[in-house]
Amino acid sequence: MLNDLLYRLRSILRRRMVEDDLDAELRFHMEQQAAKLAATGLPVAEAAREARLRLGGFEQAKENCRDARGLRWWDEAVQNLRYASRTLLHSPGFAAVAILTMTLGIGVNTALFTIIDAVLLRPIPITHPENYYAVREDRIWTMADLRIMQQHAHTVRELAGSRIIVPTFGETGEMLHGSQVSANYFETLGIHALVGRVFSVRAGDPADSAVLSDYFWNRHFHRDSVGDGQGAGAQRTPLHDYRRSAAGVHRHCAHYRKFLDASSRRPGC
Amino acid sequence: MPDEKLELPQGTLDLLLLKTLTLEPLHGWAISERLQQISREAFQVQQGSLYPALHRLERKGLIKAEWHVTENNRKAKYYELTRTGRKHLKDEEAAWRKLSAAVACVLDIA
Numbered sequence: 001m002l003n004d005l006l007y008r009l010r011s012i013l014r015r016r017m018v019e020d021d022l023d024a025e026l027r028f029h030m031e032q033q034a035a036k037l038a039a040t041g042l043p044v045a046e047a048a049r050e051a052r053l054r055l056g057g058f059e060q061a062k063e064n065c066r067d068a069r070g071l072r073w074w075d076e077a078v079q080n081l082r083y084a085s086r087t088l089l090h091s092p093g094f095a096a097v098a099i100l101t102m103t104l105g106i107g108v109n110t111a112l113f114t115i116i117d118a119v120l121l122r123p124i125p126i127t128h129p130e131n132y133y134a135v136r137e138d139r140i141w142t143m144a145d146l147r148i149m150q151q152h153a154h155t156v157r158e159l160a161g162s163r164i165i166v167p168t169f170g171e172t173g174e175m176l177h178g179s180q181v182s183a184n185y186f187e188t189l190g191i192h193a194l195v196g197r198v199f200s201v202r203a204g205d206p207a208d209s210a211v212l213s214d215y216f217w218n219r220h221f222h223r224d225s226v227g228d229g230q231g232a233g234a235q236r237t238p239l240h241d242y243r244r245s246a247a248g249v250h251r252h253c254a255h256y257r258k259f260l261d262a263s264s265r266r267p268g269c
Numbered sequence: 270m271p272d273e274k275l276e277l278p279q280g281t282l283d284l285l286l287l288k289t290l291t292l293e294p295l296h297g298w299a300i301s302e303r304l305q306q307i308s309r310e311a312f313q314v315q316q317g318s319l320y321p322a323l324h325r326l327e328r329k330g331l332i333k334a335e336w337h338v339t340e341n342n343r344k345a346k347y348y349e350l351t352r353t354g355r356k357h358l359k360d361e362e363a364a365w366r367k368l369s370a371a372v373a374c375v376l377d378i379a
Contacts, residue, residue: 003330021336025297025346026320032298033316056317068321069328 008070022065030055126189146182160188169220176216186211282314282322284365287350287358290332294349296339297323323348331357 011018033051038044055061066072088095126132133156137145146161153159162181169176183205186198194214199205217223277285289295289303300323301314326332331354337347350358 004328007328007330021346024344028296028343028345029298029301029316029320054316056315061317061320064317064321065324068324 004070008074011069011071012074018069022062026055026058026061026065030058126191132189143180143182158184158188160185183207277314281365282318283326284358284361285314286319286322286326287331287354287361290348290350290354291358294335294337294347296345296347298345300348326354330354 030048030051033054034044034047037047037050042050052058056064066075088098141161141163143161146159149161150159160182162179162185165178165180167176167178168174183199183201186192187200187202191198193211195217197203198211199209212221285304286300289300289307295303297320301316301319304314323332323334327334327348330351332348333351334346334348336344339345
């Protein structure tokens with residue numbers, strides 16, 4: 001297998017030498033044959049012709065040897081490439097359209113796959129996702145509802161809640177993607193902070209704590225220090241509607257980066 | 270040239286080529302001559318298929334080639350059995366003997 005590969009590679013890379021060798025080898029054979037025939041009394045020219053015939057034609061024999069060396073696919077590929085580039089050079093308009101079409105097609109596919117990969121294919125970034133269940137509630141629920149559920153749910157170890165909110169940020173009141181989550185949210189999912197820390201029940205964080213996404217932190221604070229509890233960046237530009245101080249920045253991850261700019265906490269949960 | 274030339278059964282050319290190389294390295298022309306002599310002119314190897322077969326065997330690593338000078342001071346490409354080639358030949362030879370013996374057996378009975 002390896003021998004085969006090396007042999008073919010050598011045939012391609014040292015093409016000139018291989019061709020010369022082949023030529024010399026077959027020529028030698030024809031000369032020997034011609035000499036043998038001439039020795040039987042055949043005229044020299046006739047002997048040479050006969051020798052060539054017996055080999056099945058000089059060029060044909062060479063071609064068969066190239067085949068046997070495994071060079072045909074390579075030769076054909078090179079020929080096809082040459083032909084293709086010639087054709088494309090002759091009609092630059094067509095070439096441009098073709099290249100553009102392919103670029104567009106590949107680009108769109110790559111973009112789509114990136115999104116689908118991040119949103120659908122990649123498992124959520126928690127350890128042992130098989131131990132988690134998601135419960136969806138269609139009607140609007142409050143943190144008080146969650147508290148009642150927490151009191152009555154005995155088949156699960158932890159119950160954390162999250163709901164979508166739209167906090168506004170800065171002077172312009174830019175709307176953000178946000179989630180309001182229960183205090184035990186990060187502990188339950190086992191999500192750690194990239195910088196600073198996430199809030200937790202154990203640490204007894206105040207109810208107005210916030211955790212920023214890596215993306216948000218980068219965009220608005222240019223990865224400026226957020227600090228533990230007293231985020232300098234967050235204090236300079238508070239999250240207006242919620243006026244929370246950022247406790248930390250959570251792990252760089254596509255899901256959260258794309259869908260949550262800030263997670264904030266609601267009192268009591 | 271004798272009139273009755275035998276066609277080589279498919280796949281036997283490789284076996285015969287390897288066999289001719291057991292004693293010493295030979296160039297293509299010598300191989301074809303020797304095959305003809307040994308088989309008492311029974312088959313003449315198609316010269317057109319000789320070289321592709323040699324190159325194929327070289328590619329498989331069963332033989333290797335080197336350029337040497339002949340007795341008449343000409344450069345020629347000599348083929349030589351590799352270790353893998355020797356082993357391969359042994360296996361193929363055994364298989365061929367078995368096959369031909371079995372065929373002969375059946376023919377004798379019938």
